[in-house]
Amino acid sequence: MEKIYEVYRDRDSSKVGLYNGILKDSGIHTVVRNWHGSNIVEVPIPEFFPNICVLSKEDYEKSVEILKDYENSDSSGLEAWTCSQCGEIIDGGFSECWSCQASMDEKPEN
Ligand SMILES: [Zn+2]
Numbered sequence: 001m002e003k004i005y006e007v008y009r010d011r012d013s014s015k016v017g018l019y020n021g022i023l024k025d026s027g028i029h030t031v032v033r034n035w036h037g038s039n040i041v042e043v044p045i046p047e048f049f050p051n052i053c054v055l056s057k058e059d060y061e062k063s064v065e066i067l068k069d070y071e072n073s074d075s076s077g078l079e080a081w082t083c084s085q086c087g088e089i090i091d092g093g094f095s096e097c098w099s100c101q102a103s104m105d106e107k108p109e110n
Contacts, residue, residue, distance in 0.1 A: 003055075004054070005053060005056070005060035006052070006053050007023070007030070007051075007053060007063040007067070008051060008052045008067060009046065009050070010049060010050070016032065016049075016050040016051065019067055022067070022070055023052065023054075023067070026062070028062060028063055029054065030054055031052070031055070032052055032053075033050065033051050033053060034051060078091075078093045083097040083099065083100065083102055085100050086102070090104075
């Protein structure tokens with residue numbers, strides 16, 4: 001049987017799904033196990049939690065790094081920014097000014 005490496009396991013399948021998407025976006029081939037089982041398990045038995053696996057040690061190490069980076073940037077990644085064109089304060093998560101549609105990294109003309 002092929003050796004697999006478990007990267008992440010959580011009772012919360014939405015979090016497992018989110019992390020799986022992040023890894024896939026990074027080009028890592030992942031295998032999610034127990035995905036459907038998570039909906040019917042009432043008792044928190046870790047063996048039945050959905051979990052993300054990869055097929056090589058190399059991918060495992062990459063995945064751990066990616067998820068660590070993600071968790072570290074989670075709270076600070078969505079800081080509000082000030083539009084350089086009109087001075088509005090824009091919520092983090094938007095890359096365009098809602099007032100004048102300038103993009104976040106657009107430089108002032110003068
Ligand atoms: Zn603006």
